[in-house]
Amino acid sequence: MSHTELEKAPAAVLGLGIIGSRAYGRLRDAGWSVKAWNRTPKGLPGEESSVLAAIEGVRWISIYLKDSPAVRATVEAILPGLKPGMVVLNHSTLDVETTRWIAARCAEVGADFLDVPFTGSKVASEGGQLVYYTSGNPELLEEAEPYLRVTAKDLIPCGEVGAATIVKLATNLISACTVQALSEALAVATANGIAPENFISAVSKNACASVLSGMKLPTMASGDYDTHFSLGNMEKDSRYVRALAAESGLETPAIDAVSARMAALCADGLADLDYSALAKAYQ
Structure with missing residues (x-):
């Protein structure tokens, strides 16, 4: 994909809680091709009943889930559908061990991973004013910037995977x-x-x-x-x-x-x- 194509590459939001639902809404409002999934269905437009259906054909996969057990279970569930060219971005606050585990699981199937937790709450997410701490491949983070900027006012580079966590x-x-x-x-x-x-x-x-x-x-x-x-x-x-x-x-x-x-x-x-x-x- 060219850089221009990557800017609007299809995306999926996994987790539709306080932050994820608002991030999903902002992406839709910005004209992004985006699907969503939640463990407990929310009935939102474009929401898929299956997590594998949600990630099918997308480039960016953003995870906004509550904790490490939920994220680990979801990553295991999407592994059969992950392919080279897909990028998993974790925005949940996790333990460092789980963050590095996701990176390893993605690598096993040739997918990429970015460690991108955020600061900001309900009001910030509604206004696209989150701040993401970012770590991972710098070139990939540069490609992801237009996608992340839909929901964030700032990106703070932290280093290698795990540093942002x-x-x-x-x-x-x-x-x-x-x-x-x-x-x-x-x-x-x-x-x-x-x-x-x-x-x-x-x-x-x-x-x-x-x-x-x-x-x-x-x-x-x-x-x-x-x-x-x-x-x-x-x-x-x-x-x-x-x-x-x-x-x-x-x-x-x-x-x-x-x-x-x-x-x-x-x-x-x-x-x-x-x-x-x-x-x-x-x-």
Whole structure:
């Protein structure tokens, strides 16, 4: 295929959750030839009942699934249909071992693989404002850029396959610990008579302010836990990053404590809420 042909080569989106469904919609709206599949049918236009039917005849195969077991099962299911010339792009946040396993399985049948997890949630995916961390063959990533740019505002090269996964896990460590700190700080301030709006204003002018605090503090104060990125998914990612740290012989007391806190709240039935529901324990 020429570069021009590759820009609009047929694609498939596997996984139609919060992010995948919106990525699929943006691709369709952009005039892409794209099919989709979900483990639980969503009834969307162009959705296939079979994952093999979804990938038939496509160039790009984007995976937006919840966790490593789901991704491994889906990759095993599509292997009979993978052929040279097809490119599997994983956008799910996985453990590094699974990321490298996908690359090896694709190589066995002559297909290519790119490690492309993202940062951004529901609003970002609706507006094509995701940021992809990318790793893999640089030439192939260059070919994939027009496809990825339909759903993303930026692409951040990270290195060889697995590097993007590591970066994604490390950044989620920061987000989880930050939201726990915001939850504790909001609880301490309001329990001692500070109005939530005054505390939010104070944080906004403090060196600790961030895009994340600006997004999460107002909704935490109002008790709005509409899901942009679920507590269950963040808890899962915390386990992956803790395992990565343990393999490197590193102690990670902050994420260890937050991971345990998230696991307890998930067990209490909060897993499907936004991960800012870390604050719900104080309300």
